[in-house]
Amino acid sequence: MADLILHHYTTSPFSEKVRLILGAKQLPWKSVFIPPIMPKPDVELLTGGYRKTPFLQIGADMYCDSALIADVLEHLQPEPTLYPEPEKGLSRILAQWADTTLFWAAMAWNLQPRGAAEVFAKAPPEAAKAFGEDRGKMSAGNMTRLRPADATSAYKSYLRRLSDMLDDRHYLLGEVPSITDFAAYHPLWYTRRIESVRTILDLTPAVVDWMDRMAAIGHGAPEKFSADEAIAVAKAATPHTMLTDSTFQDDHGIALGSAVTIRAESFGLEETSGTLVAATRTHYTLERSDERIGTVHVHFPRIGYVLKKTEA
Structure with missing residues (x-):
């Protein structure tokens, strides 16, 4: 190979x-x-x-x-498969939701003013402006961005729903991770990296425990x-x-x-x-x-x- x-x-x-x-x-x-x-x-x-x-x-x-x-x-x-049966189709549909709806709610929360200030705290002043301009060009006005307050409400609801899915299982669709887990994890991973905004995760301890299990998978070598x-x-x-x-x-x-x-x-x-x-x-x-x-x-x-x- x-x-x-x-x-x-x-x-x-x-x-x-x-x-x-x-x-x-x-x-x-x-x-x-x-x-x-x-x-x-x-x-x-x-x-x-x-x-x-x-x-x-x-x-x-x-x-x-x-x-x-x-x-x-x-x-x-x-x-191990990313698409375990019998939830193969469900895992793909939920992964698409996580990569889009969940992702954009999380990122609007993550990069609210205090989050963005922390992310760019060690960078020169022009770095944040350049990043914002770059991402603006990527959407070219073609997307509706959530305002921080709306993102907060949505993100909290999504975290609670993920928590509900973890009531009686280690991963979102069962006892092994599927593509749904990998897709739902990465926007939350970004939240966890930013001290000023990561406290939102404390509202859902089951989600934090699941994130620990996902992080333990590692990147290989x-x-x-x-x-x-x-x-x-x-x-x-x-x-x-x-x-x-x-x-x-x-x-x-x-x-x-x-x-x-x-x-x-x-x-x-x-x-x-x-x-x-x-x-x-x-x-x-x-x-x-x-x-x-x-x-x-x-x-x-x-x-x-x-x-x-x-x-x-």
Whole structure:
């Protein structure tokens, strides 16, 4: 198996989700640290424009979005499974809720003024402004942000509901962690990192205990790797997807071989352009070529992404 190369940064919540999955599956991986805000020239070179964090590189294949990355890791190492029966469908649906609704409520709480002040306390004054401007460009006014007071109410309710799910079990859907646990954990993990806002977790002791169990999974043993080394790996490799479904599913009237763009629906609106080489029930794949990296394939999940044909 080719090396798993995770492009991430330390404080990225979605990166923590993937790092824990790698730890749970005891998969060896290489760690490439990337900037939290633009510019990200090496990221854009490898993905063609996608700039959200993290993305997973396997040779000349780039897997975007933590939901798709989880499917790739499940294929590579089926045990312990992220999607236990009979709650396989339920775990995916709840994970999508956690990655969106729960995440945005938590982050609005986390980065309220006192939380943001703590996060950027040791950074120069312009750092907070640059971060805010960067994240604003990622949504381009396309999202409704919760105000801190509304986020407080929502976040408290969601924590109570998670606590209710833990009344008689160690994890959210049973006695072993599923994709629901990894998705629900990472925004709460970010809360716990910020002393001035983490007291909200004290309202739900069962959730705190569950978080301790999740944290104990760990990240495995990552090996430090550089962006230049990752680019060299891509250049030397031939794309070979780890995704198992391959049947063409045409929901857009766009034929394989067409020039297309793909972008996220609501956050991270930068487009990736290339040639559509796969459109299956679960994912899209674009082929791109560049002198520095050769030919690569960039993979996206269908859910949450917009496919458009490039007009001539």
